[in-house]
Amino acid sequence: MVITINQCQTDKMSSKTSFEIKQGIKVHVIHTDLYKTNLICVMLTLPLMKETVTKNALLPFMLRRGTKNFSDQYVINQELEDMYGASFDCGVDKIGDNQVLKFYIDTINNEYTFSKENILKKSVELILDIVFNPIMENGLFKEEFLNIEKENLKQVIESKIDAKDAYAFNNCITAMYGEEGFGLYKYGYIEDIDAITAEDLTEHYNKLIQNCKIDILLSGNFYQDEIVSIFERNENVKQLRPRIENYILNNEFTEKKQKVDNVQVIEEKMDVSQGKLVIGMDVLSNMENLQATALVYNAILGDGANSLLFQNVREKESLAYTAKSSFIKQKLNIFIRCGIQVENYDKAVEVIKKQLENIKAGNFTEEQIKNAKAYLISGIKAVEEEQDTEVVFYIGQEISKTDISFEEYIQKIENVSKAEIMELAKHIEINTIYFLRD
Amino acid sequence: MxxxxxxxxxxxxxxxxxxxxxxxxxxxxxxxxxxxxxxxxxxxxxxxxxxxxxxxxxxxxxxxxxxxxxxxxxxxxxxxxxxxxxxxxxxxxxxxxxxxxxxxxxxxxxxxxxxxxxxxxxxxxxxxxxxxxxxxxxxxxxxxxxxxxxxxxxxxxxxxxxxxxxxxxxxxxxxxxxxxxxxxxxxxxxxxxxxxxxxxxxxxxxxxxxxxxxxxxxxxxxxxxxxxxxxxIYENEPETIVSKKIERQMDISMPCFIVGYKDNDLESNKVKKSIAIDIIGNIILGRSARLFQKLYEKGKILSEPSWNYEFAETYAHVLIQGQTNYVDDVIAEISFEVERVKKEGIKEEDFQRIKKKIYGEMVKDYNEVATIANGFVANYVRGINSFDYFEEFESIHKTYVEKVLRDVLQEEKKVISVIKPNTNIMASKNK
CATH class of the missing domain: 3.30.830.10 (Metalloenzyme, LuxS/M16 peptidase-like)
Structure with a gap:
């Protein structure tokens, strides 16, 4: 097999090149000499649907169990240990309305091994083997593995109550979106697990692997040519067919929201010391430069030590230790999250609403805008200095089909004006107030 | 300079x-x-x-x-x-x-x-x-x-x-x-x-x-x-433990546990000892270990418990932390495996492979300025230079690791902390 490189993008700052090895299967090579490690990720992107979310979530658990070349996970683990403690992990992410099955392997660079071994090649081959060449018995996933992994997935789903703040956040999202798309839990649902058979799951996997969007990201001190030659010779890659990517594009042009008639107020009880307050808001605007404006708005509101939430809810009123907000760009939502004393619920909601009004009324200074921008820009600059963050950044760009350089991104943030922030503020509405308390 | x-x-x-x-x-x-x-x-x-x-x-x-x-x-x-x-x-x-x-x-x-x-x-x-x-x-x-x-x-x-x-x-x-x-x-x-x-x-x-x-x-x-x-002024700490076990309930999905071993020998080379304990953790319950395989296949653990040697100038202990629905079984199996390895020793082949793994992990710690600098501070206040780990790594032999296993993981210095899920049913309502 010979790979013809269709260069999609060359970004000078981070020297990233992307090429399609077959239709719907892309390889992204991020050349960098900042780290002593290589990071390799395989991402399978699938639309989030109630019928398939649980089955999809089960796949990483099954795939890590063994391949046709490494018969079980203990053999894989020995191999990883022998590769200087290469770490392999897999999991499930939610990006907008998509479920992303992710597999990654992190090794030291060849130059730090005792005798300059080529562990880059070894690790690429191993991860491709895990994702695309699972061990089968009579053409099916092994029953004994499946039974254990079904139980493991149940436990993972049940464990969502353990981290109370994340639990509250998830519940708020589900309250806003219901059990579809972005509202689904990324690991699926316990009641759907028992019915999954080895036949079902094998059929599902075989279909999925020939149809889903596949992205393979590699970051480290190596060049495209080295990678291309590994892929060209790889048997697992040869088996993959070209495909028309089936996933859901979420960005500022695809998301259309309507103002809710009544704000939902939800209270749930649990054995907690501290109440966890989550306020979900909709960004109901299609103004120009929306992403950057919403980021600056969010930074003024609740991202960083100079933000209104930190300064007022925490520093001025001493109501909380954590008081912050985040902007979910794929779904155009802003979520406010605070840990507060249960009795202070009304007071906290009042103080938070006051901050939202303040931004609308323009009660914030040029200094605050400058601070917010400085905070965001330093965050963008740091992306290229953290291997995993950079990989996550590029997968986000890939899925939302945005293709802007770090410089353009910074420029867009610099360009946001006070008038634009006030204009956007008029179109930000509370959708749901969720409170987890004792 | x-x-x-x-x-x-x-x-x-x-x-x-x-x-x-x-x-x-x-x-x-x-x-x-x-x-x-x-x-x-x-x-x-x-x-x-x-x-x-x-x-x-x-x-x-x-x-x-x-x-x-x-x-x-x-x-x-x-x-x-x-x-x-x-x-x-x-x-x-x-x-x-x-x-x-x-x-x-x-x-x-x-x-x-x-x-x-x-x-x-x-x-x-x-x-x-x-x-x-x-x-x-x-x-x-x-x-x-x-x-x-x-x-x-x-x-x-x-x-x-x-x-x-x-x-x-x-x-x-x-x-x-x-x-x-x-x-x-x-x-x-x-x-x-x-x-x-x-x-x-x-x-x-x-x-x-x-x-x-x-x-x-x-x-x-x-x-x-x-x-x-x-x-x-620090209190004089007796060599004994206070109690063997403590248990409480919280709203969690699965019981979690820590098995701790108090280490009273504060004068020994703790850098070298911490590497040895890292090796022991991998040998006994790492992702390729026999016991890990046994517990995983029985559905008793989902991921490998962590092993950590926590030490300062005035205290030192090993903490093994994990999650399981079979707390008593898993803790008993760990103790049993500790005793077995004490008696039978560590296999040379496993020892070499795990050493390679630990070396790789030490290299990975030098990726980011924050990790490096924080490591230097935490070590400095304990009288250690971070580079010492690489020096000590060279001198680690299997017999030394086996000695640390016998000296530190002693049954009478062992404690157990467990948190179990609450038994009451969660109530939920709309306001």
Whole structure:
């Protein structure tokens, strides 16, 4: 097999090149000499649907169990240990309305091994083997593995109550979106697990692997040519067919929201010391430069030590230790999250609403805008200095089909004006107030 | 200036002791990020001490080191240094542990502007009744946040099982009751006692010329050599454990446990010992271990329990932490496997493979300026240079590891902490 490189993008700052090895299967090579490690990720992107979310979530658990070349996970683990403690992990992410099955392997660079071994090649081959060449018995996933992994997935789903703040956040999202798309839990649902058979799951996997969007990201001190030659010779890659990517594009042009008639107020009880307050808001605007404006708005509101939430809810009123907000760009939502004393619920909601009004009324200074921008820009600059963050950044760009350089991104943030922030503020509405308390 | 070089990971550290006694270390790295951390050897365990010129010991409320850390950012001009640093676009923070407190920032631009503010606030505390009072509510919420973390409750309980009097059992943040006793006079007193240059260390990592950055530090250094000395008083800890087991309930999905082994031998080489314990953890219950395979295939564990050798100058222990629906079985199996390996020894082939794994993990720790610098601080306050791990690694033999296994993982020094799910049913309603 010979790979013809269709260069999609060359970004000078981070020297990233992307090429399609077959239709719907892309390889992204991020050349960098900042780290002593290589990071390799395989991402399978699938639309989030109630019928398939649980089955999809089960796949990483099954795939890590063994391949046709490494018969079980203990053999894989020995191999990883022998590769200087290469770490392999897999999991499930939610990006907008998509479920992303992710597999990654992190090794030291060849130059730090005792005798300059080529562990880059070894690790690429191993991860491709895990994702695309699972061990089968009579053409099916092994029953004994499946039974254990079904139980493991149940436990993972049940464990969502353990981290109370994340639990509250998830519940708020589900309250806003219901059990579809972005509202689904990324690991699926316990009641759907028992019915999954080895036949079902094998059929599902075989279909999925020939149809889903596949992205393979590699970051480290190596060049495209080295990678291309590994892929060209790889048997697992040869088996993959070209495909028309089936996933859901979420960005500022695809998301259309309507103002809710009544704000939902939800209270749930649990054995907690501290109440966890989550306020979900909709960004109901299609103004120009929306992403950057919403980021600056969010930074003024609740991202960083100079933000209104930190300064007022925490520093001025001493109501909380954590008081912050985040902007979910794929779904155009802003979520406010605070840990507060249960009795202070009304007071906290009042103080938070006051901050939202303040931004609308323009009660914030040029200094605050400058601070917010400085905070965001330093965050963008740091992306290229953290291997995993950079990989996550590029997968986000890939899925939302945005293709802007770090410089353009910074420029867009610099360009946001006070008038634009006030204009956007008029179109930000509370959708749901969720409170987890004792 | 002294230069220590590590050829394996191709890194160098430049060290210089300033005239006032402050140790400064520079780790040059060709990256855009710049990082500085200034730490003091003062943490939650330092609650009793005698100051020079005083005859009676001073006893301070639990959580005061952490409270001081929060209050350091307050400035006389009414501004908060955390806000000032944030508005420069730098990422500033601070933290308190059992044995040290540290202030830090990381940035790509504006390093020297931020350095002005950073060195200024740490050298100029400003406490008033009002600003000290304001923090009580915030720290109160921080304490409550930790109360909801099952891992924290699990850890504190394990420590309480192991130690009768040792200060490690004091919660870093204190309690709502103890922080109620903190006032500005007490904060000034501990600041003067422990924020002395000879009790501190500063680490700078990033794209720097060592001589140049040390000159810049000197320019901004106002602290003079301290005349005061402090004698810390720690309780004498008996060798025995307090109780074998502690259990409580929380709203969690699956029971979690810690098996702890108290290590009374505080004089031994702890760097070497910590590597040995890392190897033992992998041999007994790592992802390729026989026991891991057995427990996993029976559905008794989902991921490998973590092994950690936690140590300071005044305490040391091993903590094995995991999650399972079969707590008693899993803990019994671990003890059984520990005894089996003690008797049968470690296989040479496994030993070599795990050593390779640990070496790789040590290399990975030198990826990012923050990880590197934080590691240097945590080690410095324990009298260790981070590069020592590579030196000791070379000298680790299988027989040594087997000896550590026999000496440290002793049944009579073992404690168990368990948290089980609540049995009541969760209620939920709409408001």
């Amino acid at each position: 002294q230069i220590i070089e590590n050829n394996k990971i191709k890194e160098k550290v430049y060290t210089e002791k300033l005239n006032n006694g402050l140790m400064v270390m520079v780790i040059p790295k060709k990256v855009r990020k710049k990082y500085i951390i200034w730490g003091t050897k003062f943490g939650s365990i330092d609650n009793k001490f005698v100051l020079s010129g005083e005859s009676t010991p001073t006893v301070v409320p639990d959580g005061i080191a952490h409270y001081l850390e929060h209050k350091m950012f307050e400035q006389e001009n009414g501004r908060n240094s955390l806000d000032v640093l944030s508005s420069l676009g730098v990422n500033a923070n601070a933290y308190t542990t059992n044995n040290h407190t540290a202030y830090l920032f990381e940035c790509t631009d504006c390093f020297y502007e931020a350095l002005d503010e950073f060195m200024n606030y740490i050298q100029n505390p400003y406490f008033t009744d009002e600003n000290v009072e304001k923090e009580r509510g915030i720290i109160g919420q921080e304490i409550m946040m930790y109360e909801d973390y099952p891992d924290w409750a699990l850890y504190m309980n394990a420590i309480k099982c192991m130690y009768h009097k040792n200060e490690v059992s004091i919660d870093v943040a204190g309690t709502k009751e103890t922080i109620a006793e903190i006032n500005k006079e007490k904060l000034y007193k501990i600041y003067r006692a422990f924020y002395r240059p000879d009790n501190m260390v500063m680490i700078i990592a990033g794209n720097f010329e060592p001589e140049e950055i040390i000159e810049e530090i000197k320019k901004r250094m106002k602290m003079t050599e301290s005349q005061q000395t402090v004698k810390r």
